[in-house]
Amino acid sequence: MRFLFRWLLRLASLAIVLAVVAVALVYYLASRSLPDYSKELSVAGLTADVEIVRDNSNVPHIFARSDRDAYFGLGYAHAQDRLWQMMLLRRTAQGRLSELFGRRTLETDSLIRRLDLYNLARSSVEAQTPETLDALEAYAAGVNARIEEINNSSLGRGAPEFFLFDARMPPWQPADSIAVIKVMALQLSGHLSEEVLRARTSLALDDPDRLADVLPDIPGDGVAALPEYAELAPGARRHAELAPASGEDFLMPLPERGQAGASNAWAAAPDRSASGGTLLAGDPHLGLTAPSIWYLARLQLSSGGVIGGTIPGIPAVMVGRSQQLGWAITSSYLDDQDLHLEELNPDNNNEYRTPDGWAEFRTRRSIIEIKDAAPVTITQRWTENGPVLPGSVYDLGSITPQGHVMSLSWTALSGSDTSMSAAVGLMKAGDVREAIDVSELYVAPSQNLTLIDDETVAMKTIGTFPRRAANHQSRGRLPSPGWINTNRWQGRLPYDQNPEFVAPEGGIVGNTNNKIIDRDFPRHMSFEWGDSQRVMRWRAMMQGREVHTRDSFIEAQLDTVSPAARTLLPLIGSDLWYTGEAAPEGTPERRRRQALDLLAEWNGEMNEHLPEPLIYAAWLRALQERLIRDDLGPVADAYDHVEPLFIERVFRDIDGAAAWCDVVRSAAEETCTDIARLALDDALVWIDETYGTALESLRWGDAHEAVHEHQVLGEVPILKTFVNIRQSTSGGDFTLQRGRTSGAPEHPFRNVHAAGYRGVYDFADPDSSVFIIATGQSGHLLSRHYDDLGQLWRRGEYIPMSLDPELARAAAVGVTRLRAE
Structure with missing residues (x-):
């Protein structure tokens, strides 16, 4: 027995030693790719030396004698800190994720290839301004240069993830x-999902008038009545035949509904500023990831210093x-996507109907x-309207009649996309x-x-506005027959018609x-907007x-x-406060009373x-579920976030919306008070069941955890x-400090989409x-520096945004000098 014990002890000790050695080896290999910010390096491609000063928060301040060299330095700095993120974004755009992750990303790659994003990007290179081409090449x-340094110096493959993947x-x-940029455009475009949901909901409802309740228009002038989707798409399946929406594929850049893009920005002119200078605040909202999609940097260009989020x-x-100049961006919600039903030739599925008869698809394997x-x-x-999408995208198959496919018109599907030139030119603009x-x-x-300059504040909607015919059948709100001329895009509207203030x-x-804006269709801009609530609080605070x-x-x-x-x-x-009977401790009635008492003082x-x-x-989540589940069936799964305008319409009984409170499948006639209770x-x-604690002990931050x-x-x-x-966080779906909740059954209130960047600029100082x-x-x-700014962000704190070189050098964490060979 002692002999056996000694050998077991030896084996256990050996296992521990091997584990420690393995961990040490993994740590050593991973740590090899940690950037050294204090060094000199000779590189090819520079016209003069570049200095990259990393301030105390690891923000690179890039000093160069030419714009081209400054862009070179930014490319080097990005690759030092975010090489894996960059390679993943590139593979996403190329539709080549499955080479790393196997079949998990096949659906993602298939969609991206069908959209042809990378080939469109390649053909757009020559459309850029000469200055932008120079910037792209230098970057x-x-x-x-960083990749070559990694390969030549065996710097741990550049990032720990590269040890696990190709x-x-x-x-x-x-x-x-x-x-x-095209991948970001896909992540920020939500009208595709809205069209599909509107069609699915239309097919699920018995009363078409109720569509305006559950998918309400933002208050303003009314919208003319639309045809039912069943009229636009004869043969589309109704009610029980509809399948619930399919889940997202791994790394799919298509946004979930309500997470296509959100943001805040506001500016004050000198006469509304206590300091007498213009003010600007901006916080674009995207899905939360580690690391953030944003990276802070400063460039010294020939026009002067530029600093902010890259x-x-x-x-x-x-x-x-x-x-x-100061600038901030918010998602405009321009309707820049349209779905088209394409009828297949029953005698030849390689052809589809056009206004001029049958035409062959443009195909490529x-x-x-x-x-x-x-x-x-x-x-x-591809059709004349755009690429054909697979039926799995937002469950398009459930609304596509037999003998048809669905194509997408989208402004980002341009082979001469000059958005990059606009971004580069904006940095050097001298005024609004x-x-x-x-x-x-x-x-x-x-x-x-x-925008702000020293004297002026402004807002301009940028991006291509599709031109639609005034008699478009669905006004771009529902998939429409693509073989009818008036449903097709008629070019673009002039830039001077974009809203401008x-x-x-x-x-x-x-x-x-x-x-x-509230312009009549077809110059309307959009019927779908990203906010009807935050603006009320913003207006009051301004x-x-x-x-x-x-x-x-x-x-x-x-x-x-x-x-x-x-x-x-x-x-x-309104009918529940202070109306209940006295109830003993531990009963549902008592717990309901406690909850109502807390909310009454909130x-x-x-x-x-x-x-x-x-x-x-x-x-509110339980209330909306009770209101819509019996009417919409499995389509209700798509409504995983509360729509305040819908709840308000129901409880104010606008246009008979209180009908949602009656449970269709019950004999009794329920009131809205019954459903609220x-x-x-x-x-x-x-x-x-989830928290198991007294109501007074609950914390919103435990549920609203930013992940x-x-x-x-x-x-x-x-x-x-x-x-x-x-991180435990404050805010919610409808607060200015917005923290969009997941809506997922297991963690419905988890904060997954928020302001990954915040900036406030004061031009008086x-x-x-x-x-x-x-x-x-x-x-x-x-x-x-993986998460060191995260706690500041969570607490609502900021770091200085200065163009003063000496402030950058003070307590710098390192200075990198790139020498021209």
């Missing part, structure tokens, strides 16, 4: 940067300021290489008017560009993705002060009061430390503990401007 050379890194090309892979400051599996060959098909003029080159994704009366301009300061703009940016909660709670609880602030936001959110009980049961998930390693056991960043990103500058999980 690519900077990225490739380490081959082809040289970066100018087309790669344009392709990244996207690795793109040689431009996308949001930020120069010495003359494409081979998708798959890790550990045989390659798959797909056939890309010059910035508006250069932005005519911008194609997609459409944005509202908020320069030096507005009142001195304040801004956007929260709210409705900004008009609540005669003059503003940098701090008042920060206060608005971080505001967590929900106007939706303030509006809806009095409506849904001001609508979605503070992470309070219980009321969680009770309110759970109640039942929904509150549902919510309290769910809270008890910055690593896109590849975030679900891997053990590793996810190190690569994912989790530009060096007092501030900014922040949601994680850290580095994408390397062993770097102290």
Whole structure:
């Protein structure tokens, strides 16, 4: 026995030693790719030396003697910190993820290949301005200089992820940067999903008048009645035949409904500023990832310094300021996507109907290489309207009649896309008017560009506006027959017709993705908008002060009061407050009374430390589920977020919307009060099962946890503990400090889509401007800069946004000198 014990002890000791050695080896290999920020390096491709000063927050300040060398330095810095992220974005745009991840990403690659994003990016290279071509080539050379350094010096393959996946890194090309913009356009475009949902809902409803309730228009002038989708698409399946929407594929860049893009931006003219200078605040919202999609950087160009938020892979400051100009972007919600039904020739499925008869699809075969599996060959098909989409995209198959396919018209499907030239030109614009003029080159994704110079504030919608016929059958709100001329796009509207607000009366301009114009179709811009709630709080905060300061703009940016909660709670609880009988402790009636008492004293602030936001959110979620489930069946799964305008229409009984409160499949006739009471009980049961604690002890932040998930390693056991960043957060779906919830059954209130970048710029004292990103500058999980800015972001703090070189050098974490060979 002692002999056996000794050998077991020896084997256990050996296993421990081997484990320690393995961990040490893994750490050593991974740490080899940690960038050295204090060094000198001779590189080819420079005309003069470049200096990259990393300030205390690891923001690179790139000093060069020419613009070309500055872009080279930005490419090098991006590749130092975010090489894996850049390679993943490029593979996404190329439809080559399956070479790394196997069949998990086959659907993603198939869709991207059918859209042909990368080939469109390649053909767009020659459309750029000479200055932009120079920037793209120099940036690519900077990225490739870092790749060459990694290969020559055995720097751990450049990032730890490359030890787990294919380490081959082809040289970066100018087309790669344009392709990244196209992937971002896909992530920020939501009208495709809205058209599909509107069609699915139309087919599920018995009463077509109820469609305006559950998919309400933003208040304003009315919209003319639309045909039912069944009229546009005879043979489309109704009711029980409809399948629930399919789940997302791994790394699919298609946005979930409601997460196509959101953001805030507002500006104040000198006469509305306490300091006498213009003010600008901006915080674009995207899905939370680790690392963030945003990367802070400063460039010294011939026109002066430029600083702000960049996207690795793109040689431009996308949001930020120069010495003359400040700019911010918000998703405009321009309707720049249309679905078209394409009828197949019953005698030849290689042909589809056009206004002039049958025509052949434009086709190309494409081979998708798959890790550990045989390659798959797909056939890309294009019509005159655009590419044919697979039926799995947003469950398009459920609304496509037999003998038809669905094609997509989309402004981003341009082979002469000059959006990159607009982004590069914006950095050198000298004033608001010059910035508006250069932005005519911008194609997609459409944005509202908020601008300030020393004297003027402005907002301009940029991006291509499709021209539709006045008698378009669905007005772009539903898939329409593509063989009818009036349903096809008729070119584009002139840029001068894009909404523009320069030096507005009142001195304040801004956007929260709210409705900004109310023009008649077809010059309407959009029927779908991203916000009907935050704008009410923003308007109150802007008009609540005669003059503003940098701090008042920060206060608005971080505001967590929900106007939706303030509006809806009095409506849904009007017959429940103070009307119940006394109930003993431990009964559902007593617990309901406790919840109502807490909500009665609540001001609508979605503070992470309070219980009321969680009770309110759970109640509204349960209420909407009870209202729509019996009418919509499986289509109700797509409505995973509360729509405040729908709830308000129902409880105010606008146009008979209270009919939603009656459960169709029950004999009794339920009232809205009945449904509100039942929904509150549902919510309290769910809270008890999920959190199991007294209502007073609940914390909204426990449910509204911001999860910055690593896109590849975030679900891997053990590793996810190190690569994912989790933070308790305030805010919600309808607060200015927006934290869009997931809507997923297992974690419905998890914060998954928020302001990954925040910036506030004061032109009275530009060096007092501030900014922040949601994680850290580095994408390397062993770097102290992987998440060091995350806690500042969570607490609503910022770091200085200065163009003063000496401030950058003070307490710098390193200085890299790139020597021209």
